[in-house]
Amino acid sequence: MFITESFIFTLIGTVAFVVLAPIIGCFLAGLDRIISARMQGRVGPPLLQPYYDVRKLIAKDDVTVSGVDGVYMTCALVFTAFAGGIFFSGGNLLMSAFVITMAALFFIMAAYSSRSPYAELGAGRETVQVMAYEPMVLLMAVCFFMAAGSFNVGAIFNQPLPVICLTIPAFIGFLFILTIKLRKSPFDLSTSHHAHQELVRGTTTEMSGKTLAKVEVMHWCETVLFLGWTGMFFIWGTPLSIILGVVVALAAWFFEIWIDNNFARVKWQAMLKWAWIVALVCGGINIVILAFI
Amino acid sequence: MGYASKSPWVIHYDASSCNGCDIEVLAALCPGYDVERFGIINTGNPKHADIFLVTGSVNSRNIDVVKQIYDQMVEPKVVVACGICACTGGIFHDCYNVLGGVDKAIPVDVYAPGCAVRPEAIIDAVVQAIGILEEKSKALQAAKKGA
Ligand code: SF4
Numbered sequence: 001m002f003i004t005e006s007f008i009f010t011l012i013g014t015v016a017f018v019v020l021a022p023i024i025g026c027f028l029a030g031l032d033r034i035i036s037a038r039m040q041g042r043v044g045p046p047l048l049q050p051y052y053d054v055r056k057l058i059a060k061d062d063v064t065v066s067g068v069d070g071v072y073m074t075c076a077l078v079f080t081a082f083a084g085g086i087f088f089s090g091g092n093l094l095m096s097a098f099v100i101t102m103a104a105l106f107f108i109m110a111a112y113s114s115r116s117p118y119a120e121l122g123a124g125r126e127t128v129q130v131m132a133y134e135p136m137v138l139l140m141a142v143c144f145f146m147a148a149g150s151f152n153v154g155a156i157f158n159q160p161l162p163v164i165c166l167t168i169p170a171f172i173g174f175l176f177i178l179t180i181k182l183r184k185s186p187f188d189l190s191t192s193h194h195a196h197q198e199l200v201r202g203t204t205t206e207m208s209g210k211t212l213a214k215v216e217v218m219h220w221c222e223t224v225l226f227l228g229w230t231g232m233f234f235i236w237g238t239p240l241s242i243i244l245g246v247v248v249a250l251a252a253w254f255f256e257i258w259i260d261n262n263f264a265r266v267k268w269q270a271m272l273k274w275a276w277i278v279a280l281v282c283g284g285i286n287i288v289i290l291a292f293i
Numbered sequence: 294m295g296y297a298s299k300s301p302w303v304i305h306y307d308a309s310s311c312n313g314c315d316i317e318v319l320a321a322l323c324p325g326y327d328v329e330r331f332g333i334i335n336t337g338n339p340k341h342a343d344i345f346l347v348t349g350s351v352n353s354r355n356i357d358v359v360k361q362i363y364d365q366m367v368e369p370k371v372v373v374a375c376g377i378c379a380c381t382g383g384i385f386h387d388c389y390n391v392l393g394g395v396d397k398a399i400p401v402d403v404y405a406p407g408c409a410v411r412p413e414a415i416i417d418a419v420v421q422a423i424g425i426l427e428e429k430s431k432a433l434q435a436a437k438k439g440a
Contacts, residue, residue, distance in 0.1 A: 033329070042327040049332050055296035056343075059430055061368040063340070201338055208340040208367045 006091065014085025017221070021084055025220025026051050028227075032257055036194075039261045054216050060209035065114040069207060072110035073214040079103035080221045087228055090154025094141045100225060101137075103218065104130050107203065111190075114206035122202020126190035128268045132275035133177040139283025143170035144232075146290040156235050162244075164233040166290060171233050173282030175252060177275055181226055183219075184260040187271050194260075227253055297343065297369060297430035298423045300332040304342035306362055308395065310349035310385055313409035314376030318346055321412040333419075339365035344422050345399075348410075350378040352390045356398045363399040369429035371402040371422045376410040383408060 029050040037044025046052075064070055083100035086092060104126065111123035141151065147166040148155045156163055164171055180187040185194070191202040204215055230252045231245030303322070307315040322328055322335045336342050339362045351359055363372065374395045377383040382393040395401050402425050405418035 037327070037329060040324060042324055043330050044327070045329050045332055049300070049329075052296050052299040052332055056300040059296060059434060061433065063367045201336075201341075204341075205338060206340060212341065 009089040010082075010085050010091055012085075013087075013089025013091070014081055017084035017088055017224075018081050021081075021221040021224040022217055025217075025222075025224045026054075028223055028253065029216075029220055035254070035257050036261055039258070050216065050220070054213045057208075057213035057216070058210055062210065063208055064211065065116065065206045069110040069113050070211045070214070072106045072113060073207075073211050073218070076103045076106035076110065077214055077218050077221075079106060080218050080225070084221055084225045084228075087153055087225060090152060090157075092151045093144055093153050093229075093232075094138075094151050096153075096225070097137045097141055100222070101130060101134065103222075107215070107218070110207070110211070111203035111205075116206045118201065118205040119203060119207075122190045122205065125268055126203055128272060129180050129183070129187065129190055132187075132272045133180045135276060136173050136177040136279035136283060139279055139287070140167075140170050140174045140229075143167045143283065143286045143290060146287065153232060156232060157237060157239075159236040162234050162236040162241065166293065167233065167286055169282040169286040169289070173278050173286075174229070175255075176278045176282075178226060178230065178252065179256055179259055180271065180275060182223060182256055184256050186259070186263040186266045188260075188265060189268050189271065192265070223253075295427055295430055298427045300334075301343045301419075301423050301426060302334045302336050302341055303344045303346055303419075304336055304339055304362065304366070305346045305348070306359065308347055308349035308355050308359060308379065309352055309391075310376070310378040310383065312349075314348035314378065314407075317409050317412055318348055318375055318415060321415045326412075339363075340367060342366055343370055343426055344419065345370065345372045346375050346415075346419075347372065347379050347395045347401075348375045350382045350385050351392045351395055351398045352388075353392060354390070356392060359395060359398040369426055369433050371426045371429065372399055373403045373405060373415075373418045373422050374401045375405050375415055375418065377406050377408045380404045380406055 027047065030047040033049060034044040034047065079099050080103040083096045083103065086099060087096040108123045108126050111119045111126065144163060144167065145151050147163045148159060183191060183193070185192070191204050204212060207215060227249040231249035234248045235241045235245040305318050305322070345363060345366060347359065372395065374380045378385060379395045382391050385391045386393065403418045403422045405414045407414050
């Protein structure tokens, strides 16, 4: 009985996520481009520019190098939808993290399938990015479990205090790897949103038309999910605290855009080293603190 | 208005000649003019591009490169020849290795003359190209529906 109930919740959550996340994510992406342009002293594109781009890409002719990259990207989108559904229906945080990593793996497969040297390089770098952020994501989930007493995101609504009160180091570590997860500079190694000219077009080099449109939509959904993870730390028993969660998530997102525009890309060695150091220090300290409380 | 004209992504290739037009094209794409206002992105990837800006004349060495880039672009696509070299071969037209304008290699949609081509002429040409892109996009949609 319990399993079927949570299954139905996840399904409803997934449907809601599929409908809402692309809309919210599209607006966020448009705002991102306008804010970035303003930071560079430009006017920037219209708010709906990401939507126009995707519509144009869908209307392009179907050309594919390998024949399977479109299928891999569809899988990536489906897993992203499930990860979002699991999280926003109050499901298991760890499960959500694993499923979104599956989406990242399918994205990597899509890039590898083209056999292009640029795409393969991008896929290799994306793999390194997964290696860099995954330890911190897991430690964040463990800290969440120790603080909330459950891996279920829904448990935050039974808390007398927001989870952040006990997990400040883990949250800082999570903010660090959020930049990697959102593929923002200085960690936009696998594919960059700004540099269209360079080798760093990476993973998406051989993708065009509908496949590239899927990458964009996946990125919108990912942004919403990761900002959801960010907001989760600040929500507790009172439903009003959801507003606080949304505000903090938006602030974190603005912070990411600021970082994106102010820091130059680093080498993958530096990213891996720092991501693991941050994960071990922040995650480790937090686990020790929580173990003694 | 369709979506093709709202998000025209550009790729630029400098075939040969003196590079004067090349610099003018990059000047027109620089942040000062902020072409991103019109959804234009300067991509380095033919698979992502809708508009192909070529400067300089075609010679026996680069004709294959020009064809390669054109072939890799996904329909609908338009080609703009920027500068008199790209239109006809210009002052280099009787060089021993020069074959002529870009239309010796690929079909050209818009010719923007000038030596060097003025940024205003480039912008004019790109606006025209966007119109043609829109038409081609509609034709492609109709063909897809018919098929
Ligand atoms: S048209 Fe004139 S300025 Fe342009 S590439 Fe040719 S020679 Fe140079």
